[in-house]
Amino acid sequence: MEFSTKSGELAALRVDCIAVGLHAQGELTAAARALDVACGGELRAAVKSGEATGQRGSTVMLRALKGIASARVLLVGLGKRGEATDRAFGEAVRAAVRATGALRTLAIDCNDWAPQGRDARWRAAQLVISAREAAVRTDELKSRRDPEPRLPAQVAIVVGARADESPAARGIAHGRAIANGADFARRLGNLPGNVCTPTFLAAEARALGRAFGITTQILLPRQIEALRMGSFLSVARGSDEPARLIVLKYDGGRRGAAPIALVGKGITFDSGGVSIKPAAAMDEMKYDMCGAAAVLGTLRAAAELKLRVNVVGVIPACENLPSGRANKPGDIVTSMSGQTIEVLNTDAEGRLILCDALTYVGRFKPAAVIDIATLTGACVTALGNVNSGLFANDDELAQQLAAAGRRHGDPAWRLPLDDDYQEQLKSNFADMANIGSPANAGAITAACFLSRYAKDYRWAHLDIAGTAWRTGAAKGATGRPVPLLTEFLAERAG
Ligand code: BES
Ligand code: MN
Numbered sequence: 180m181e182f183s184t185k186s187g188e189l190a191a192l193r194v195d196c197i198a199v200g201l202h203a204q205g206e207l208t209a210a211a212r213a214l215d216v217a218c219g220g221e222l223r224a225a226v227k228s229g230e231a232t233g234q235r236g237s238t239v240m241l242r243a244l245k246g247i248a249s250a251r252v253l254l255v256g257l258g259k260r261g262e263a264t265d266r267a268f269g270e271a272v273r274a275a276v277r278a279t280g281a282l283r284t285l286a287i288d289c290n291d292w293a294p295q296g297r298d299a300r301w302r303a304a305q306l307v308i309s310a311r312e313a314a315v316r317t318d319e320l321k322s323r324r325d326p327e328p329r330l331p332a333q334v335a336i337v338v339g340a341r342a343d344e345s346p347a348a349r350g351i352a353h354g355r356a357i358a359n360g361a362d363f364a365r366r367l368g369n370l371p372g373n374v375c376t377p378t379f380l381a382a383e384a385r386a387l388g389r390a391f392g393i394t395t396q397i398l399l400p401r402q403i404e405a406l407r408m409g410s411f412l413s414v415a416r417g418s419d420e421p422a423r424l425i426v427l428k429y430d431g432g433r434r435g436a437a438p439i440a441l442v443g444k445g446i447t448f449d450s451g452g453v454s455i456k457p458a459a460a461m462d463e464m465k466y467d468m469c470g471a472a473a474v475l476g477t478l479r480a481a482a483e484l485k486l487r488v489n490v491v492g493v494i495p496a497c498e499n500l501p502s503g504r505a506n507k508p509g510d511i512v513t514s515m516s517g518q519t520i521e522v523l524n525t526d527a528e529g530r531l532i533l534c535d536a537l538t539y540v541g542r543f544k545p546a547a548v549i550d551i552a553t554l555t556g557a558c559v560t561a562l563g564n565v566n567s568g569l570f571a572n573d574d575e576l577a578q579q580l581a582a583a584g585r586r587h588g589d590p591a592w593r594l595p596l597d598d599d600y601q602e603q604l605k606s607n608f609a610d611m612a613n614i615g616s617p618a619n620a621g622a623i624t625a626a627c628f629l630s631r632y633a634k635d636y637r638w639a640h641l642d643i644a645g646t647a648w649r650t651g652a653a654k655g656a657t658g659r660p661v662p663l664l665t666e667f668l669a670e671r672a673g
């Protein structure tokens with residue numbers, strides 16, 4: 180699918196199909212009314228006959244209408260007027276591209292489809308993001324690929340007869356970069372642990388860097404050791420797959436301007452280690468590197484958009500497996516910060532690798548640090564698969580991230596970090612334990628643990644355990660929170 184803008188009278192456009200909206204009870208949108216007038220009432224007739232209802236998600240195809248240059252008109256159901264939502268907008272777009280999959284060229288007039296306050300740029304960006312979701316595939320490793328999703332090759336966004344096309348054009352570029360970044364993250368997320376190893380992740384980061392002018396540096400175990408990342412390495416030691424610390428630099432901003440640092444959890448498989456997980460659904464722990472994938476996908480989007488901002492990505496990558504060298508409950512490790520940690524549960528490994536990465540990013544004197552991690556099952560219990568968990572030591576940063584997430588269907592909800600929760604991390608033998616009390620604010624105590632390593636800068640933490648992938652029949656990575664992070668960076672870049 181390629182996207183472009185078009186202006187001009189709808190009836191005179193020459194494409195394989197024009198899609199226009201229809202509200203509930205067959206109420207025509209302005210675009211539909213214009214076509215209806217041009218063809219002498221055929222759209223209204225389709226409503227009168229009961230064929231076209233305007234029900235959300237429904238589509239009706241009309242053919243060979245007199246007075247309309249295009250061969251087809253698709254009526255896309257939008258539901259009740261005045262009840263438009265971002266989500267319904269996306270559903271309508273997907274219904275339109277799916278209904279025209281056999282065709283080559285589609286023009287969509289979605290000027291009346293979005294909620295109040297969503298402008299032409301937003302509509303174009305969201306249209307691209309939503310349409311591209313219909314093209315997502317998960318068959319890379321099947322010997323016989325799934326049938327290709329049938330989608331139109333060219334999708335034009337109609338901006339109105341004499342409207343300026345440039346906001347929509349900018350929206351298309353923005354949406355395309357987000358979709359490409361999310362695709363990149365989804366692919367890595369869906370690859371299994373035996374393919375997507377720390378070494379593989381590092382090679383992918385390298386290749387991304389070469390393709391997009393992002394500097395990459397891959398640190399090997401002995402270099403990680405030289406940095407004294409004793410906590411990260413204690414997790415990595417349980418596996419035969421060697422760890423990697425992946426460092427990426429995108430320099431789109433002013434020379435010397437403080438960067439935004441993105442830190443992604445890169446556990447390429449989480450068995451739990453000696454505190455081993457139950458077998459059911461353990462396969463989904465291949466997704467425990469989705470924070471890392473989001474960092475890479477976001478850097479891709481930032482570079483594609485040439486955002487005027489400096490970004491550093493840091494990814495600690497390793498496996499969490501049980502073995503003769505693995506962490507044992509009660510082991511005490513020394514983090515790069517010098518703080519010691521009693522590993523009471525080896526399955527709370529994400530914070531053990533992230534704490535050293537958080538200490539490491541301090542050297543870049545970042546304007547803000549955001550870590551992204553599939554960190555806790557407790558976050559899924561709290562927020563389900565709608566909102567990512569958001570934590571921050573800075574109100575403005577939290578507010579900016581939450582707003583960025585709401586723009587393209589990638590919301591995050593802030594949870595508290597009161598000092599009172601910190602007490603759960605007290606250890607008799609080390610500076611802190613790596614878990615709090617069982618069944619007691621687990622997402623928050625995990626964030627509290629991280630906060631102890633993020634004292635020197637503005638910091639936020641996104642717990643994406645519930646939002647990075649879907650389970651069940653539609654199992655697959657979502658690409659979240661690439662949209663949130665890209666919006667945040669784009670906003671900062673101005
Ligand atoms: N990667 C998991 C978190 C997770 C679990 C995400 C299930 C999505 C679904 C993380 O490493 C983990 O195992 N966390 C433990 C922490 C606990 C031992 C304090 C958890 O959430 O159970
Ligand atoms: Mn774990």
Ligand code: ZN
Binds near residue numbers: 446
């Ligand atoms: Zn994990």
